[in-house]
Amino acid sequence: xxxxxxxxxxxxxxxxxxxxxxxxxxxxxxxxxxxxxxxxxxxxxxxxxxxxxxxxxxxxxxxxxxxxxxxxxxxxxxxxxxxxxxxxxxxxxxxxxxxxxxxxxxxxxxxxxxxxxxxxxxxxxxxxxxxxxxxxxxxxxxxxxxxxxxxxxxxxxxxxxxxxxxxxxxxxxxxxxxxxxxxxxxxxxxxxxxxxxxxxxxxxxxxxxxxxxxxxxxxxxxxxxxxxxxxxxxxxxxxxxxxxxxxxxxxxxxxxxxxxxxxxxxxxxxxxxxxxxxxxxxxxxxxxxxxxxxxxxxxxxxxxxxxxxxxxxxxxxxxxxxxxxx
Amino acid sequence: xxxxxxxxxxxxxxxxxxxxxxxxxxxxxxxxxxxxxxxxxxxxxxxxxxxxxxxxxxxxxxxxxxxxxxxxxxxxxxxxxxxxxxxxxxxxxxxxxxxxxxxxxxxxxxxxxxxxxxxxxxxxxxxxxxxxxxxxxxxxxxxxxxxxxxxxxxxxxxxxxxxxxxxxxxxxxxxxxxxxxxxxxxxxxxxxxxxxxxxxxxxxxxxxxxxxxxxxxxxxxxxxxxxxxxxxxxxxxxxxxxxxxxxxxxxxxxxxxxx
Ligand SMILES: Nc1ncnc2c1ncn2[C@@H]1O[C@H](COP(=O)(O)OP(=O)(O)OP(=O)(O)O)[C@@H](O)[C@H]1O
Ligand SMILES: [Mg+2]
Numbered sequence: 209x210x211x212x213x214x215x216x217x218x219x220x221x222x223x224x225x226x227x228x229x230x231x232x233x234x235x236x237x238x239x240x241x242x243x244x245x246x247x248x249x250x251x252x253x254x255x256x257x258x259x260x261x262x263x264x265x266x267x268x269x270x271x272x273x274x275x276x277x278x279x280x281x282x283x284x285x286x287x288x289x290x291x292x293x294x295x296x297x298x299x300x301x302x303x304x305x306x307x308x309x310x311x312x313x314x315x316x317x318x319x320x321x322x323x324x325x326x327x328x329x330x331x332x333x334x335x336x337x338x339x340x341x342x343x344x345x346x347x348x349x350x351x352x353x354x355x356x357x358x359x360x361x362x363x364x365x366x367x368x369x370x371x372x373x374x375x376x377x378x379x380x381x382x383x384x385x386x387x388x389x390x391x392x393x394x395x396x397x398x399x400x401x402x403x404x405x406x407x408x409x410x411x412x413x414x415x416x417x418x419x420x421x422x423x424x425x426x427x428x429x430x431x432x433x434x435x436x437x438x439x440x441x442x443x444x445x446x447x448x449x450x451x452x453x454x455x456x457x458x459x460x461x462x463x464x465x466x467x468x469x470x471x472x473x474x475x476x477x478x479x480x481x482x483x484x485x486x487x488x489x490x491x492x493x494x495x496x497x498x499x500x501x502x503x504x505x506x507x508x509x510x511x512x513x514x515x516x517x518x519x520x521x522x523x524x525x526x527x528x529x530x531x532x533x534x
Numbered sequence: 535x536x537x538x539x540x541x542x543x544x545x546x547x548x549x550x551x552x553x554x555x556x557x558x559x560x561x562x563x564x565x566x567x568x569x570x571x572x573x574x575x576x577x578x579x580x581x582x583x584x585x586x587x588x589x590x591x592x593x594x595x596x597x598x599x600x601x602x603x604x605x606x607x608x609x610x611x612x613x614x615x616x617x618x619x620x621x622x623x624x625x626x627x628x629x630x631x632x633x634x635x636x637x638x639x640x641x642x643x644x645x646x647x648x649x650x651x652x653x654x655x656x657x658x659x660x661x662x663x664x665x666x667x668x669x670x671x672x673x674x675x676x677x678x679x680x681x682x683x684x685x686x687x688x689x690x691x692x693x694x695x696x697x698x699x700x701x702x703x704x705x706x707x708x709x710x711x712x713x714x715x716x717x718x719x720x721x722x723x724x725x726x727x728x729x730x731x732x733x734x735x736x737x738x739x740x741x742x743x744x745x746x747x748x749x750x751x752x753x754x755x756x757x758x759x760x761x762x763x764x765x766x767x768x769x770x771x772x773x774x775x776x777x778x779x780x781x782x783x784x785x786x787x788x789x790x791x792x793x
Contacts, residue, residue: 379648386647386654387640390626394634397623404583405701406609406638
């Protein structure tokens with residue numbers, strides 16, 4: 209019964225490029241998808257496991273630069289760079305996780321901020337590899353998905369991002385109801401109790417930092433490939449903020465939350481351009497957190513459920529059945 | 535086959551909270567660990583279960599030295615504790631709290647989960663069955679969908695025991711399971727603990743309720759200011775002059791002979 213709604217949502221997204229052929233709207237959807245990946249990665253750490261990262265953009269940057277460098281230097285296809293993106297981000301996730309998580313959660317939070325800054329400085333100064341502040345520029349004529357299949361135009365990118373987001377959501381959906389999800393959430397809720405029943409907080413946190421970082425790095429890889437320009441800015445506070453805001457406003461630890469939040473923060477700068485968008489970001493966060501501390505997703509689910517209940521009741525009345533008040 | 539505590543000593547700065555304590559817990563037995571407030575009972579739990587490191591001494595589980603190992607490793611050896619301050623996964627449902635307790639007995643891999651294999655689905659079914667049994671055992675069946683935060687105090691205490699119990703302890707350490715319960719709840723808990731007694735596992739029970747301790751324990755260890763005051767059967771402890779002296783002389787809330 210519930211599956212129907214999921215399938216319906218997927219169908220709408222699949223048909224979207226046919227509904228509107230406007231490249232502008234499609235590009236907004238692509239950006240939403242990329243931000244959603246970034247946010248899903250963060251939500252694994254923050255929403256499910258209670259690990260706060262202030263340097264999520266570091267992984268975004270790692271993905272963007274690995275893809276950028278391998279594409280520009282070696283003329284690799286996007287698909288060929290992805291394994292290296294995942295290996296690179298996993299190694300970084302393991303290193304920073306193992307080095308800090310043992311000492312305590314707050315040390316990871318601070319170290320992650322420093323880590324993102326280090327990545328930014330390396331990108332800025334290692335000019336032979338990164339072209340410094342000018343950034344890497346990818347030739348749009350040469351972009352290829354895999355082998356010699358070109359990756360060109362909004363529609364192709366749209367489907368690439370959509371499929372990746374759908375796979376991510378599917379895995380999160382599987383994970384959250386399983387022993388994996390319970391282990392993560394038990395660590396979030398009560399670390400000593402979790403370890404007293406055999407769940408290792410350090411192990412799971414390190415794994416989830418690597419997994420969350422891995423998803424963010426794929427987001428970064430797509431981002432760099434799609435815009436064709438990769439500058440040290442990708443490791444800046446901006447993208448960490450977007451991910452944190454998307455998760456908090458959308459609803460942490462929910463399936464729809466990161467996607468919803470990503471849509472909001474991808475669209476707002478388009479509606480309100482320039483200096484004011486940061487102000488609006490802050491205002492949205494404040495208003496949502498004050499009205500619904502757990503974000504928008506729980507509110508929408510509740511509204512939807514009560515709407516459906518009302519609808520069912522009306523239908524039953526029409527059929528002349530007694531409403532026994534479910 | 536036993537949990538051995540050997541010459542355990544724990545200092546907090548200048549304070550010797552435990553000094554040279556030795557005792558053992560065998561499967562099938564319930565051992566009481568009693569003593570007035572501040573005697574060192576919780577400290578003993580923390581050291582045995584890896585939450586703090588001893589200054590000296592050893593903890594042996596079934597012949598393996600596990601002194602100072604982190605608590606999740608001890609859990610894997612079957613040493614499971616509850617906490618004096620009732621401790622739950624507050625945002626999870628009652629059902630998921632108990633299911634989390636089965637973590638180390640899961641029968642599916644991460645890949646099984648992500649690809650929803652049959653192995654995973656069958657394992658979850660088995661897990662749910664066990665959870666239902668434990669919920670019935672502890673009278674929480676009707677509450678399974680409720681967030682742990684929202685349970686009554688008594689229910690929370692029972693849920694904490696359910697979480698520990700389902701993780702199939704070989705040695706179950708309970709820190710004041712009856713604290714804050716009314717007399718009826720206490721006697722219910724007492725009889726369900728007595729009925730839990732099986733050859734599968736041993737219980738180390740810290741409890742101020744003397745009636746309960748005297749009723750269900752096979753053996754009692756008495757601490758006073760971190761030192762071993764007495765060891766023996768409930769009958770021996772009841773008539774031990776040093777124990778009576780410590781309890782009555784100290785003017786504490788409980789009495790060894792209280793019924
Ligand atoms: N982390 C700590 N740091 C310093 N002193 C501590 C610490 N934990 C316990 N103590 C001290 O060690 C002594 C034993 O405390 P413990 O909590 O083990 O007593 P208890 O027997 O469990 O008492 P109660 O019946 O009140 O729970 C007390 O004097 C206490 O103040
Ligand atoms: Mg205590």
